[in-house]
Amino acid sequence: MPRKVNYGVDYDDDDDYDDYDEYDYGYEVEENVEAPSEEETINHGVWRCSICTYDNDATLSACDICGVLRSPLVNNSTYDGKKTAPFKFDVPSPDDVVSNGLRSSKLGSKANIFDSKSSKVSSSVVGKNEAAKVQLSTKRSGSSYDSTAKDKHNRLDEIISSKNLEVDALSSSRNSDNSSASMPKGRIDIVDESIVVDNLRSSVKRSSLMPKEIHNMVDDSSSSRNGGEAHSLTSNVKNMSLAAKSGHSKDTSAGRANSYAQYKPEEWMLPEKAEDSLTQLNLAIVGHVDSGKSTLSGRLLHLLGRISQKEMHKYEKESKLQGKGSFAYAWALDESAEERERGITMTVAVAYFDSKRYHVVVLDSPGHKDFVPNMITGATQADAAILVVDASIGSFEAGMDGAKGQTREHAQLIRSFGVDQIIVAVNKMDTVEYSKNRFDFLKSQLWTFLRSCGFKDSSVSWIPLSVVENQNLVAAPSDVRLSWYHGPYLLDAIDSFQPPTRDFSKPLLIPICDVIRSPSQGQVSACGKLEAGAVRSGSKVLVMPSANIATVRSLERGSQACTIARAGDNVAVNLHGIDGNLVLAGGVLCHPDFPVAIAKHLELKVLVLDGATPILIGSQLEFHIHHAKEAARVAKISSLLDSKTGKVTKKAPRCIVAKQSAVVEVILHEPVCAEEFSKCKALGRVFLRTLGRTVAVGIVTRIV
Ligand code: GTP
Ligand code: MG
Numbered sequence: 261m262p263r264k265v266n267y268g269v270d271y272d273d274d275d276d277y278d279d280y281d282e283y284d285y286g287y288e289v290e291e292n293v294e295a296p297s298e299e300e301t302i303n304h305g306v307w308r309c310s311i312c313t314y315d316n317d318a319t320l321s322a323c324d325i326c327g328v329l330r331s332p333l334v335n336n337s338t339y340d341g342k343k344t345a346p347f348k349f350d351v352p353s354p355d356d357v358v359s360n361g362l363r364s365s366k367l368g369s370k371a372n373i374f375d376s377k378s379s380k381v382s383s384s385v386v387g388k389n390e391a392a393k394v395q396l397s398t399k400r401s402g403s404s405y406d407s408t409a410k411d412k413h414n415r416l417d418e419i420i421s422s423k424n425l426e427v428d429a430l431s432s433s434r435n436s437d438n439s440s441a442s443m444p445k446g447r448i449d450i451v452d453e454s455i456v457v458d459n460l461r462s463s464v465k466r467s468s469l470m471p472k473e474i475h476n477m478v479d480d481s482s483s484s485r486n487g488g489e490a491h492s493l494t495s496n497v498k499n500m501s502l503a504a505k506s507g508h509s510k511d512t513s514a515g516r517a518n519s520y521a522q523y524k525p526e527e528w529m530l531p532e533k534a535e536d537s538l539t540q541l542n543l544a545i546v547g548h549v550d551s552g553k554s555t556l557s558g559r560l561l562h563l564l565g566r567i568s569q570k571e572m573h574k575y576e577k578e579s580k581l582q583g584k585g586s587f588a589y590a591w592a593l594d595e596s597a598e599e600r601e602r603g604i605t606m607t608v609a610v611a612y613f614d615s616k617r618y619h620v621v622v623l624d625s626p627g628h629k630d631f632v633p634n635m636i637t638g639a640t641q642a643d644a645a646i647l648v649v650d651a652s653i654g655s656f657e658a659g660m661d662g663a664k665g666q667t668r669e670h671a672q673l674i675r676s677f678g679v680d681q682i683i684v685a686v687n688k689m690d691t692v693e694y695s696k697n698r699f700d701f702l703k704s705q706l707w708t709f710l711r712s713c714g715f716k717d718s719s720v721s722w723i724p725l726s727v728v729e730n731q732n733l734v735a736a737p738s739d740v741r742l743s744w745y746h747g748p749y750l751l752d753a754i755d756s757f758q759p760p761t762r763d764f765s766k767p768l769l770i771p772i773c774d775v776i777r778s779p780s781q782g783q784v785s786a787c788g789k790l791e792a793g794a795v796r797s798g799s800k801v802l803v804m805p806s807a808n809i810a811t812v813r814s815l816e817r818g819s820q821a822c823t824i825a826r827a828g829d830n831v832a833v834n835l836h837g838i839d840g841n842l843v844l845a846g847g848v849l850c851h852p853d854f855p856v857a858i859a860k861h862l863e864l865k866v867l868v869l870d871g872a873t874p875i876l877i878g879s880q881l882e883f884h885i886h887h888a889k890e891a892a893r894v895a896k897i898s899s900l901l902d903s904k905t906g907k908v909t910k911k912a913p914r915c916i917v918a919k920q921s922a923v924v925e926v927i928l929h930e931p932v933c934a935e936e937f938s939k940c941k942a943l944g945r946v947f948l949r950t951l952g953r954t955v956a957v958g959i960v961t962r963i964v
Contacts, residue, residue, distance in 0.1 A: 540619045540830075541644060541757060542644070544679070553627060557592070559733060564613040587600070607631070610622065623642060641830070643760035644681045644760075646685050651686050651688050653698075660705065662871035671709065680716070681719040683750065683754070684721070685723050694724065724745055762826070766792035767854035768794065768795055770831075770848065773788040775844060786849055787831065788887070802850050803838060810835040816831060847888075859963040863925050868922075868956045869955060872955035874915040874918075875915060875955065876897075879894045884948075890929055890930055895927045900913045936960050937959035945957075945958075945959055
């Protein structure tokens with residue numbers, strides 16, 4: 261989950277960390293992953309992730325580090341209420357802020373909406389001292405829960421049931437239309453403009469979200485929350501699934517479609533002309549591991565005055581002391597002790613700078629393949645991207661490797677997020693003597709691939725640069741060896757991006773990325789990007805999937821309080837009038853009259869990615885949609901599609917192989933908020949993953 265970068269914060273670097281091992285995880289679609297694998301040994305209430313080898317608490321259904329599901333077939337429902345109970349933490353801060361996100365949620369745990377976070381997880385994130393506190397509090401809270409959990413569970417169920425009735429009534433009072441209809445026929449692959457040219461990816465990453473102090477407190481306490489979420493969401497969605505079963509979810513969906521045309525935004529919802537001289541641009545920095553993404557982000561922030569000389573000096577000193585001198589700039593983004601120790605980014609970091617045209621929200625993504633789920637949750641909000649490739653001999657080739665490289669996977673993913681304009685930053689040109697030949701070679705290799713992903717030549721800029729030697733970043737290159745290059749420098753190219761289009765005149769929609777709770781003050785804040793509509797203090801919002809109405813107490817954008825937030829803004833929405841446990845990451849805030857659908861059985865059009873092994877009926881996969889992740893089973897493969905024309909080429913095939921498009925039906929372990937792509941792009945894009953790899957991208961065509 262994205263986390264705001266907190267410059268100049270001291271970290272406890274005393275943790276012991278296991279060496280980071282790079283494993284060769286040959287990709288296979290496993291049909292029968294019944295029992296935990298050998299790596300996944302359950303030992304004293306701990307299971308080991310078969311992907312990143314992290315020892316997770318037994319209550320977690322997905323790895324808290326890399327977000328990979330424990331095993332697609334492990335039944336979440338086996339986690340009883342006790343295990344997934346909300347922990348009560350003694351948060352070491354006066355404000356008693358308990359967060360769902362930032363530092364730890366950054367680890368992708370939030371994407372797994374059924375996580376219950378373990379104290380052990382924190383130890384890897386917050387350091388020994390904090391971990392000790394967390395463990396103590398977990399114990400205490402565990403016992404306090406025992407006495408209250410049942411009551412609370414019952415109470416939640418009651419609330420939810422009554423809310424379900426309200427929603428059902430709401431839905432049935434509306435005309436349902438039969439247009440829950442599938443997508444118009446066409447190519448489903450990520451090349452398809454109808455699917456991917458997502459002009460509606462309005463801007464703005466979760467800007468800051470909260471002041472520094474709160475952010476710190478949140479970090480310390482973050483491991484507390486998910487236990488609560490796991491419990492409450494499980495009960496919530498179970499209730500919601502009843503509605504889905506009885507067909508209400510479809511009604512809801514149809515209701516939205518019907519009323520969209522009738523929806524009239526109020527005057528305050530539309531931006532005034534003079535407002536916002538700088539447009540916000542969410543810029544994802546993606547690419548293969550070690551290509552220099554964090555170093556690039558850190559250096560840009562430093563060059564543009566966002567990191568002071570003093571702070572930079574501190575990073576340099578500390579990184580040298582740890583024998584990681586070359587990571588000084590990356591340290592501005594890689595904040596956790598673990599990231600610094602390992603020299604890799606594990607979660608998406610969020611930072612800001614202003615260019616001439618844009619207020620740029622930098623989303624520095626992890627490049628390592630184990631953290632692709634985290635990359636997805638952050639970069640899915642991007643308006644544009646910088647794909648960083650490492651020009652050095654062998655490194656570019658490693659990034660392009662179909663099985664292990666992330667250059668291709670990241671490019672495919674961001675394209676399917678709807679990002680159609682990118683800069684390819686060919687970094688580390690210093691290592692190849694700024695060779696034009698090498699640059700041209702990389703360009704020709706990558707260009708072919710980018711075209712196949714659906715990027716238009718005119719929307720891709722190619723920039724040779726060296727972050728370490730500060731060449732071609734915020735000014736034209738000074739090194740004569742780069743005199744052959746006559747294009748724009750990086751900052752110029754960022755300013756050349758087309759401004760994102762925003763959905764101001766549609767009903768409110770905020771997929772929830774993070775939840776911040778302040779139990780002592782009875783406050784809960786849902787964080788995320790407004791995909792559509794607008795919200796202001798006093799507005800009523802519908803919190804899904806629990807279907808509760810809450811009132812907006814206040815809003816925060818970019819660490820600043822604000823009164824109105826509009827499509828594209830990334831905000832923390834402080835809610836009141838709702839039980840905090842009913843607001844969950846992976847859920848959605850929406851307009852009370854336009855509830856999003858809740859679905860467990862979906863029809864998808866998917867494109868199986870290059871290099872993926874076949875998907876069969878019965879295949880168990882991780883299903884990713886906006887900020888939610890759920891175990892899924894392929895229930896049906898309805899038809900194979902011609903990837904050029906979109907026409908059905910074969911009915912009911914037995915499997916789909918790499919590069920094939922198909923219509924499939926998946927059944928999720930628990931329902932998620934979803935919409936047909938034709939109605940709502942942000943809630944209609946899906947990614948299917950297994951064993952640490954993205955195997956298919958697609959769209960929701962029908963909620964079954
Ligand atoms: P992940 O987040 O783990 O995927 O890595 P990353 O892409 O963020 O790479 P990072 O910024 O951590 O840099 C990796 C290494 O590349 C560091 O040692 C950097 O100093 C080095 N590096 C970055 N840019 C350059 C460059 O322009 N030239 C050279 N020679 N090294 C560079
Ligand atoms: Mg990095």
